Amino acid sequence: MTATIQDAARPFSGTALTALVPPSTRLLGLGEPTHGVDAFPELRNELFRHLVEEEGYRSIAIESDCLSALLVDAYVTDGIGTLDDVMARGFSHGFGASPANRELVRWMRAHNAPCPPSERLRFYGFDGPLEITGAAAPRQALLALRGYLAPHLAPDLDAALNDDATNDALDALLGSDDRWTDEAAMMDPARSVGRTREARELRLIADDLGVLLAAHAPHLTAVTSADDFWRAELQARTATGLLRYHAAMAGTGPTRFDTLVTLRGAMMADNLDAIVRREARRGPTLAFGHNRHLQRDESDLRLGGRSARWWSAGAVVGTRLGDQYAFAATTFGSRGADVPPADTLEGIFSTLPHDRAVIDPGRLATLVEGKPAPRVPADHTYFSLDPSAVEQNDAVVFVKEI
Incomplete structure (x- = not known):
């Protein structure tokens, strides 16, 4: 029987994803290819529930202001404040408006209510108090x-x-x-x-x-x-x-923007490192943010007509944690009229029968003939997978349509 792309993929589930990450994992990064699409934080919520209930995870860290997140943590651990207030003041980047983020906070509070303090789930932000505008x-x-x-x-x-x-x-x-x-x-x-x-x-x-x-x-x-x-x-x-x-x-200087994104990545990495050390005796942590902030390969970005390259928080913290860090990138197929060409990774993944799939990058390399073309998305806020670096991921999560 001839092996096909389907042999590298499974329907998405928490079990299918964690089967691809090392058992030594203390920090699992789950990326998203764009912000503002609830399909990805909804998938994150589903994964986090599995990790808590089946894998012993006791904390989550998201790409949000680390200081504001203290308000969210106080609410989910001890019931301090109200849900409306922490959604308004506990998130940066406008993430408090996300229904999926609201559901995450609500679920964490409900989960923690009957638990002793040592077993309660913790919520962290791993970004600095930074916005794209300042x-x-x-x-x-x-x-x-x-x-x-x-x-x-x-x-x-x-x-x-x-x-x-x-x-x-x-x-x-x-x-x-x-x-x-x-x-x-x-x-x-x-x-x-x-x-x-x-x-x-x-x-x-x-x-x-x-x-x-x-x-x-x-x-x-x-x-x-x-x-x-x-x-x-x-x-x-x-x-x-x-x-x-x-x-x-x-x-x-000419590298001003490179310096800014590098410094932001370093702040993120230091926060993630500190979270892992704090949670060491309680269980692993799920980190959720943009693929560009959690990937192991070098990141790039165009901002205001200028480009920047830097080592992301995932790349930096990965050098510190070794096989205790795992990363799953997320990508998607169609978004309205934006349909990936057949010769791109996203186009190849679109032939899978699953609406959501977990793909093993190691097996993928042996099943795809030639080198897939990079996808050039119609939406500038979406960053497609780099075909040359996909093997640096422990897993790829694919959503067929958003």
């Missing part, structure tokens, strides 16, 4: 970090920083948040405050506060809690990451 001010992260340290390290804080990190001093250096969040700075470096004297001083202060946090970890975890200390580390990473990002926004 970045947040570092105020929230810096003041929260200082507020955590001050009651327990007052003498060390004053000696290390010479009163430069009092709330009043930080307020004076920060100025108005509008200066930091000016969207015009994304395209006009002259509008950025990231390389002003005040910003440079804030970067030194953030670094010093982070060192104090790390150096006094044994004392701080004893007098507060491991969870409080973890959140303080998150604030420290975010403060330094935002100040670094704002400095890059003020840059004028």
